[in-house]
Amino acid sequence: MDQIKNQLQQFRQKLDGIEPLEKAEQATNVPKEYLTIVGTLVLFSLIFFSIGAGSMTSIVGFIYPAYKSLLAIESKVRGDDTQWLIYWVVYCFFSIIELFADMILYWIPFYYAFKLAFLLWCMLPQTRGATFLYEAFLKDFLKSQESKIDQALEDAKKTAKVIGHEVGSNVKEMVSGVAAAAASSEGDKKDD
Template sequence: MNTKQFKVLDQFEAQTKLPRSYAVLGAGAVYLLLVFLNFGGIGQLLSNIAGFVVPGYYSLKALKTSTTKDDTRLLTYWVVFSALNVLEFWVKAILYWVPAYYLLKTLALLYLALPQFNGAVVVYDLVIKPLSDKYITVPSEGPANDLLNKVSEKTE
């Protein structure tokens, strides 16, 4: 990400004579510290923000591109994210006892969301795809498929 577009970083650099990267790293460290300490449940909020904001930003950018590669990667992220949220709901009582759970969750969500890591595709290919292939079939013929094809033709 290009930090030249953020004026607050220009001000930081001018006032402190330190590189703007220090401000970015410092803000990231404070963010992760707040997630780790989880005062008043803020760790859960900040963890969910990391899970929504970063991929949400990339999703908005992907909607403006003509390629489908980024769309597929982000759709994969949202499928994995949704599956993890359902899983988290059902095992929350156990996760309460995991030290630094929200810090680990935040780091995992960033691994899944950031395109540099492509973590969502890895998790999808290793866990979700084998399960979905076993239990979900997509018909190649029939009324539902005909309707889907008609809708696809009209939107193109």
């Protein structure tokens, strides 16, 4: 029992200085270490039982890395920039695969719990999972497909330009037609 109390005391010390937890502790009269433990259990229970799990895992996979990326941009150290850029490449690649495999993934039990674990493994500096995946698999694949990706992007750019031009022309014709109809309607009213 003393060991548990010691662990809780150490955990409490790590939570010191986190203002939202301090306010929550004062408002509820519940120690912040208990609030954190219960909150974490509720979060993992929601994910485990797939109650809002898709949104929850996407938020976890995005919020912390986005915050750390902003800090990395502002810091003078360049190693953390590379780590977070690699994370975003892996995250995007994973999201694209997930988009196309969505119907299959829906049937995997506890998929979102696995996804959360995977994203945490990828993002945490202690594990550097994204760096491992990039170095082991993605780097060579992306380099071998670089010309195809560049060509696909160039084709998409040309197509978007053509579509934009066509939409602009159609809007211009439509506005001209509406203006002509309005002018004709005005002329008819004056004649009456």
